[in-house]
Amino acid sequence: MTTATGQNPAALADGLNAIDAHRLRRDFPILNQEINGQPLVYLDSAATTQKPQVVIDAIVDYYTRNNANVHRGVHTLSQRATDDYERAREAVRRFINAPESCEVIYVRGTTEGLNLVASSYGRKYFKPGDEVIVTGMEHHSNIVPWQILGKEIGVKLRVVPFNDDGELLLDQFESMLGDRTRMVSVVHQSNALGTVNPVKTMASLAHARGVPVMLDAAQSIPHMPIDVQDLGADFVAFSGHKMYGPTGIGVLWGRAELLDAMPPYQSGGEMIRSVTFEETIYNDLPAKFEAGTPDIAGAIGLGAAVEYLEAIGMARIARYEHALMRYGAERLGSIAGVRLVGTAANKGGVLSFIMDAAHAHDIGTILDAAGIAVRTGHHCAQPVMARYEISATARASLGLYNTTDDIDALVKAIDRVIEVFG
Numbered sequence: 264m265t266t267a268t269g270q271n272p273a274a275l276a277d278g279l280n281a282i283d284a285h286r287l288r289r290d291f292p293i294l295n296q297e298i299n300g301q302p303l304v305y306l307d308s309a310a311t312t313q314k315p316q317v318v319i320d321a322i323v324d325y326y327t328r329n330n331a332n333v334h335r336g337v338h339t340l341s342q343r344a345t346d347d348y349e350r351a352r353e354a355v356r357r358f359i360n361a362p363e364s365c366e367v368i369y370v371r372g373t374t375e376g377l378n379l380v381a382s383s384y385g386r387k388y389f390k391p392g393d394e395v396i397v398t399g400m401e402h403h404s405n406i407v408p409w410q411i412l413g414k415e416i417g418v419k420l421r422v423v424p425f426n427d428d429g430e431l432l433l434d435q436f437e438s439m440l441g442d443r444t445r446m447v448s449v450v451h452q453s454n455a456l457g458t459v460n461p462v463k464t465m466a467s468l469a470h471a472r473g474v475p476v477m478l479d480a481a482q483s484i485p486h487m488p489i490d491v492q493d494l495g496a497d498f499v500a501f502s503g504h505k506m507y508g509p510t511g512i513g514v515l516w517g518r519a520e521l522l523d524a525m526p527p528y529q530s531g532g533e534m535i536r537s538v539t540f541e542e543t544i545y546n547d548l549p550a551k552f553e554a555g556t557p558d559i560a561g562a563i564g565l566g567a568a569v570e571y572l573e574a575i576g577m578a579r580i581a582r583y584e585h586a587l588m589r590y591g592a593e594r595l596g597s598i599a600g601v602r603l604v605g606t607a608a609n610k611g612g613v614l615s616f617i618m619d620a621a622h623a624h625d626i627g628t629i630l631d632a633a634g635i636a637v638r639t640g641h642h643c644a645q646p647v648m649a650r651y652e653i654s655a656t657a658r659a660s661l662g663l664y665n666t667t668d669d670i671d672a673l674v675k676a677i678d679r680v681i682e683v684f685g
């Protein structure tokens with residue numbers, strides 16, 4: 264038996280039992296509050312996730328007991344801070360199955376990871392007339408760095424289009440790969456549509472032509488197991504704050520061989536081995552790309568987030584969120600006057616929608632009055648909006664703490680939008 268949208272109720276129920284979200288939400292103190300007199304329903308995890316108590320505690324503990332600069336002191340506090348900072352790096356390595364922890368570069372977030380590669384790799388290897396392939400569903404942070412470089416060097420951006428459901432046209436991607444292609448940089452899961460792109464296939468197509476592949480994993484990392492070796496990527500960037508860790512910290516992973524050959528992105532302390540006024544010898548990985556005092560507390564918080572996710576299990580989280588997304592898509596899709604934007608067969612926990620009755624910002628305002636947090640606007644993906652000839656969507660995005668009750672509250676509040684504006 265299947266439901267109206269082709270779902271198998273047994274499979275749906277099985278997915279919804281993959282984790283106990285009702286229990287897990289108790290790990291997130293912020294969720295236990297009222298907004299505008301209503302229980303908070305947080306459906307904006309694609310913008311940033313909430314933080315479990317273990318992450319908050321790790322940061323407080325660092326500042327309360329261990330605060331010192333890393334890699335700089337022989338004193339006990341500095342050694343403790345360094346140990347915790349490096350233990351977090353090892354946790355990240357394990358989490359993404361990277362071969363070496365020195366390949367895990369701490370950055371501010373996905374944006375900085377993408378800028379680092381565009382700036383360092385691009386400046387070293389790109390020549391006028393070269394091409395970088397991105398997709399039509401990139402976040403601005405995977406467009407603008409290449410564009411800036413393009414203006415400087417004369418590199419052209421090629422854009423893989425997608426169909427009305429939000430699925431990439433892979434044959435077009437394949438035909439774009441050519442002698443001039445120097446990089447494929449692609450979003451793993453679209454923040455505006457939820458589409459999960461076939462990045463493993465894309466990587467093997469690109470590699471067959473000797474082209475390196477960068478993945479923007481900002482939206483995939485908190486929702487599914489990521490194995491950088493299995494995906495076959497060369498660079499992967501993601502943000503701590505979208506995976507239940509703190510803001511201000513993220514990761515660029517890259518293959519050591521490529522990172523070793525790249526020039527530093529920023530310079531200063533820590534990234535050097537020796538400095539004279541005549542010459543500077545750069546440090547080894549990862550220090551070469553970590554100039555200045557890093558976000559130590561952020562890295563430690565990220566390590567705690569990784570351990571938290573590992574304890575639950577990424578495969579279980581993926582199954583649960585997929586079922587919840589299907590439940591939400593079915594409920595929203597059956598409301599007259601609501602149109603889902605992004606209906607790819609393979610998609611993650613993002614429900615972007617528009618309504619006949621109201622503009623996205625009006626939807627957001629009514630939902631907020633009901634205690635429901637969603638994001639409205641172009642989601643830093645204006646080319647996606649242009650593709651559908653719309654200016655904005657309302658976007659409900661899921662995390663491991665969301666439940667069917669949250670979706671039901673959203674549906675009820677959308678009915679209210681129709682009452683007010685319809």
Ligand code: C6P
Nearest residue numbers: 309310372373374402404454481502643
């Ligand atoms: N998307 C959203 O609401 P930073 O800001 O560096 O942590 O992440 C940038 C980024 C890069 N790629 C994708 C696919 C993203 O979704 C984001 C951030 C947020 O959708 C804020 S715009």
